Amino acid sequence: MKAFRADLHIHTCLSPCAELEMSPRGIIRTASEKEIDILGVCDHNSAENVSAMRDAARPFRISVLAGMEVTSQEEVHVLGLFDSLDSALGLQEIVYAHLPGENDEDAFGLQPVVNEQGEVLRFNEKLLIGATTLALEEVVSLIRSHGGLAIASHIDREGFSIIGQLGFIPDGLPLDALETSPAMPVETARQKFGSRLPLTPASDAHRLEEIGRASTSFWLVEGTVAEIRKALVRQDGRKVMNGEEA
Amino acid sequence: MKVKEIVDKFDFKVLTAPDRLDVEVSGGYASDLLSDVMANSRPGNIWITLQTHQNIIAVAKLRSLAAIVLVNNRTPDAETLKSAEAEHVPLLSTGDPAFKISGKLYVRLGLKD
Numbered sequence: 001m002k003a004f005r006a007d008l009h010i011h012t013c014l015s016p017c018a019e020l021e022m023s024p025r026g027i028i029r030t031a032s033e034k035e036i037d038i039l040g041v042c043d044h045n046s047a048e049n050v051s052a053m054r055d056a057a058r059p060f061r062i063s064v065l066a067g068m069e070v071t072s073q074e075e076v077h078v079l080g081l082f083d084s085l086d087s088a089l090g091l092q093e094i095v096y097a098h099l100p101g102e103n104d105e106d107a108f109g110l111q112p113v114v115n116e117q118g119e120v121l122r123f124n125e126k127l128l129i130g131a132t133t134l135a136l137e138e139v140v141s142l143i144r145s146h147g148g149l150a151i152a153s154h155i156d157r158e159g160f161s162i163i164g165q166l167g168f169i170p171d172g173l174p175l176d177a178l179e180t181s182p183a184m185p186v187e188t189a190r191q192k193f194g195s196r197l198p199l200t201p202a203s204d205a206h207r208l209e210e211i212g213r214a215s216t217s218f219w220l221v222e223g224t225v226a227e228i229r230k231a232l233v234r235q236d237g238r239k240v241m242n243g244e245e246a
Numbered sequence: 247m248k249v250k251e252i253v254d255k256f257d258f259k260v261l262t263a264p265d266r267l268d269v270e271v272s273g274g275y276a277s278d279l280l281s282d283v284m285a286n287s288r289p290g291n292i293w294i295t296l297q298t299h300q301n302i303i304a305v306a307k308l309r310s311l312a313a314i315v316l317v318n319n320r321t322p323d324a325e326t327l328k329s330a331e332a333e334h335v336p337l338l339s340t341g342d343p344a345f346k347i348s349g350k351l352y353v354r355l356g357l358k359d
Binding site for chain 1 (some may be wrong): 278280281282283284297299300302305315323325
């Protein structure tokens with residue numbers, strides 16, 4: 001086993017609010033420079049750029065986790081992270097069926113689906129920035145039933161976070177971890193939120209320079225969701241080592 | 247002014263706790279961010295929101311709010327209704343959107359903050 005540095009929450013150019021410089025090769029090159037071993041690709045309500053990200057990562061020693069940042073009807077952001085792209089796309093199908101509206105590029109930004117080289121294959125026309133009609137409990141349950149890890153995004157922020165929107169974390173909600181943003185050191189978060197759930201700092205990068213601004217170190221055999229799942233419950237010697245600022 | 251009088255005047259639908267309407271209303275608060283309601287509402291406030299998650303009941307209880315008004319005919323899920331009954335929190339519903347019902351309560355009842 002060895003240490004892996006993970007940034008479990010980054011966006012690509014597919015997210016309307018992300019910069020177009022967030023191309024697969026740009027992201028992988030930057031992550032490599034910042035010595036990131038595991039990247040969670042979590043665009044808003046879509047996993048359509050994961051495949052290109054995996055292609056771009058192939059020459060590098062970076063594991064790309066298939067992910068998505070789902071918006072619940074309460075406007076709570078939740079990450080779903082998967083080993084299997086098919087599982088992520090299975091979730092995506094349900095998310096799309098519950099995601100009303102069409103993107104307005106002038107208002108929200110472009111949503112390019114790209115290939116490994118960053119060439120635009122098509123533009124996603126769904127309102128990815130919008131909220132699904134799925135209740136938070138349904139979102140978490142769908143992520144888990146598709147084999148994913150469910151992590152509440154940036155819980156220290158007021159907007160779009162579980163604590164901001166809902167005041168506190170509902171009892172019995174089967175989350176796997178809580179993400180903290182680069183704005184809050186993990187120790188502060190631990191004192192403030194005092195949760196039994198592990199904290200997994202991540203960057204939520206929308207621009208290249210933000211990648212790795214916060215990260216989580218894991219002790220694992222390999223950079224997979226299955227291994228991270230073990231680390232989050234301290235199973236078989238796997239563990240979360242700390243949250244560290246870049 | 248009591249919750250009961252407001253219900254009658256504006257024809258709110260009473261979804262839960264009909265036996266808890268004899269409570270004095272101190273004013274109103276309109277917000278959909280529960281952390282904000284926890285920080286800024288006052289005891290006895292009538293709370294206007296479109297949030298239907300069951301956490302709204304815990305927040306109302308925590309802040310000793312007089313009642314919750316769900317706008318736009320929003321229907322809470324079963325867990326929220328169950329929790330409201332168990333905690334004796336009146337859940338009311340109106341077809342009006344938040345701006346309109348807030349305006350009505352503010353002007354016609356003189357309910358302020």
